[in-house]
Amino acid sequence: MIFQGEKTTIPFLITLLAFLRVLRRMLKDEKFRSLLYIAALTLAIGTFFYHSVEGWGWLDSLYFSVITLTTVGYGDFTPKTNIGKFFTIIYIFVGLGILVGFVTPIGEYIVDRRLEKVRQKEQEKETSENEFDFSGVVGKLRGKK
Numbered sequence: 001m002i003f004q005g006e007k008t009t010i011p012f013l014i015t016l017l018a019f020l021r022v023l024r025r026m027l028k029d030e031k032f033r034s035l036l037y038i039a040a041l042t043l044a045i046g047t048f049f050y051h052s053v054e055g056w057g058w059l060d061s062l063y064f065s066v067i068t069l070t071t072v073g074y075g076d077f078t079p080k081t082n083i084g085k086f087f088t089i090i091y092i093f094v095g096l097g098i099l100v101g102f103v104t105p106i107g108e109y110i111v112d113r114r115l116e117k118v119r120q121k122e123q124e125k126e127t128s129e130n131e132f133d134f135s136g137v138v139g140k141l142r143g144k145k
Helices: 004-026 029-055 058-069 082-132 137-142
Strands: none
Touching: 029 058, 029 082, 058 082, 058 137
8 A cells, every 4th residue: 555655755766866866966076075065064053053043953043044045034033122033134235145156066967968968869869860861861851961
């Protein structure tokens, strides 16, 4: 018997494993590692600030930092102090740029890999069609010969 949660668990795990493989490959690049360190430092600063100033737990502080910089903003946590509100304004402007700078190369890498696979399949398809097109009919119909 398959439960509803099991239907979504497997695709999630496949996506997570693919993401971790991409991340592992990209960590070989010095520039990407620098972006990762800066993004982690930014999240750590936000986590420490919210824990210290707003009095939230460590996990709640990290959670708020992540949902703020990813612009998700569920609204379940909000800074109550004036310094917390001011920090959040600056944190969003600075941190959002850093996070986008970190995530963009990951997306570009994934898109480039998929385009490369599509191009390889197209080349394989053309090669196999040309092998059996002895009279050139298919090529003439497609305007290639």
